[in-house]
Amino acid sequence: MDITLIYLDFPFWRAEVSRIALFMGGIEFNDRRINSEEFQRVKSKGFLDDGTLIPFGQLPVLVVDRISIAQTGGIARFCGKLADLYPKDDxxxxxxxxxxxxxxxxxxxxxxxxxxxxxxxxxxxxxxxxxxxxxxxxxxxxxxxxxxxxxxxxxxxxxxxxxxxxxxxxxxxxxxxxxxxxxxxxxxxxxxxxxxxxxxxPDVVEWISRTYPKNYPRGSFK
Ligand SMILES: N[C@@H](CCC(=O)N[C@@H](CS)C(=O)NCC(=O)O)C(=O)O
Missing domain, CATH: 1.20.1050.10 (Glutathione S-transferase Yfyf (Class Pi); Chain A, domain 2)
Structure with missing residues (x-):
C-alpha cells in the first residue's frame, strides 16, 4: 500500500494523530508537508500543484494508492486501524x-x-x-x-x-x-x-525529536 499524508508543515492534531499512529505502527508513509502559500493558492481549486486531489479544499488529506480521502476523523481511524491503535472488530x-x-x-x-x-x-x-x-x-x-x-x-x-x-x-x-x-x-x-x-x-519522543523544530511550543502537562 502506498500511503501519503498531506498537511501543512506543523504538528497540529488533525495531522499529527495520523502521522504518529502510522509511525508507531511501523507503517511506511510519505509525510508530505506543503507550505501555506501553496495551500492558499490551491485550496479553492481542490488540487495541489502536482494535480493531487484535495477533496473539499481542506487538509489533512490521505492518498492511498493514488486515491485521495479527506476528513481528519476518517483518516485517523484508517491509520489507527493499520497501526492497531483503533479496533477493527469492536x-x-x-x-x-x-x-x-x-x-x-x-x-x-x-x-x-x-x-x-x-x-x-x-x-x-x-x-x-x-x-x-x-x-x-x-x-x-x-x-x-x-x-x-x-x-x-x-x-x-x-x-x-x-x-x-x-x-x-x-x-x-x-x-x-x-x-x-x-x-x-x-x-x-x-x-x-x-x-x-x-x-x-518512547515512540512519541522519537517522533518529536525527528520532526518537531527545536524549542517548538508543545505545551507542558506538569
Ligand atoms: N472537516 C475537516 C476540516 C479540516 C480543516 O478545516 N482543515 C483546515 C486546515 S487545519 C483547512 O483545510 N482549512 C481551509 C479551509 O477550510 O478552507 C476535517 O475534519 O478534516
Missing amino acids: DFLAAQIDQFIDFQTDVFNWILFSGKDVSEKQKLLNREELVAGELKTKLKMLENFLSASRPWAAGSDMSIADLALWRNMGWLVSGTIDGIPKDVLNEFPKIKSICSLVDEH
Missing part, C-alpha cells in the same frame, strides 16, 4: 474512541469562533469569557468522564483518542493562543495524566 470501543476525536474538533471550533478583542456585532465570544465559561465547563465534563481507574481515554490500551487529546491539549496549553493561559488544564489531573503518558511514550 464497534462499541470504536465509538468510545470516536467521541474523543470529535471532542477535539469542538475544542478547536470554540477557539476558532472566539477572539481577544471581539465586538458585540461580531457575536463572537471573548476569549476570557470562553476560558472562564464554556471551555472550563467542557474540560471539567471531560475530566469527570475520564475513568480514574484506567490510564487511557477509551479501553485498556492507548488509541488514537489519546494521541488526538494529547496534541490538541498541547496546543491549548502552548501559550501561543491569544487569551488561553498555559495553566488552563491545572484543575484537570486526569486529562493531564493521559497527555503526560503520551508525551513520555
Whole structure:
C-alpha cells in the first residue's frame, strides 16, 4: 500500500494523530508537508500543484494508492486501524474512541469562533469569557468522564483518542493562543495524566525529536 499524508508543515492534531499512529505502527508513509502559500493558492481549486486531489479544499488529506480521502476523523481511524491503535472488530470501543476525536474538533471550533478583542456585532465570544465559561465547563465534563481507574481515554490500551487529546491539549496549553493561559488544564489531573503518558511514550519522543523544530511550543502537562 502506498500511503501519503498531506498537511501543512506543523504538528497540529488533525495531522499529527495520523502521522504518529502510522509511525508507531511501523507503517511506511510519505509525510508530505506543503507550505501555506501553496495551500492558499490551491485550496479553492481542490488540487495541489502536482494535480493531487484535495477533496473539499481542506487538509489533512490521505492518498492511498493514488486515491485521495479527506476528513481528519476518517483518516485517523484508517491509520489507527493499520497501526492497531483503533479496533477493527469492536464497534462499541470504536465509538468510545470516536467521541474523543470529535471532542477535539469542538475544542478547536470554540477557539476558532472566539477572539481577544471581539465586538458585540461580531457575536463572537471573548476569549476570557470562553476560558472562564464554556471551555472550563467542557474540560471539567471531560475530566469527570475520564475513568480514574484506567490510564487511557477509551479501553485498556492507548488509541488514537489519546494521541488526538494529547496534541490538541498541547496546543491549548502552548501559550501561543491569544487569551488561553498555559495553566488552563491545572484543575484537570486526569486529562493531564493521559497527555503526560503520551508525551513520555518512547515512540512519541522519537517522533518529536525527528520532526518537531527545536524549542517548538508543545505545551507542558506538569
Ligand atoms: N472537516 C475537516 C476540516 C479540516 C480543516 O478545516 N482543515 C483546515 C486546515 S487545519 C483547512 O483545510 N482549512 C481551509 C479551509 O477550510 O478552507 C476535517 O475534519 O478534516
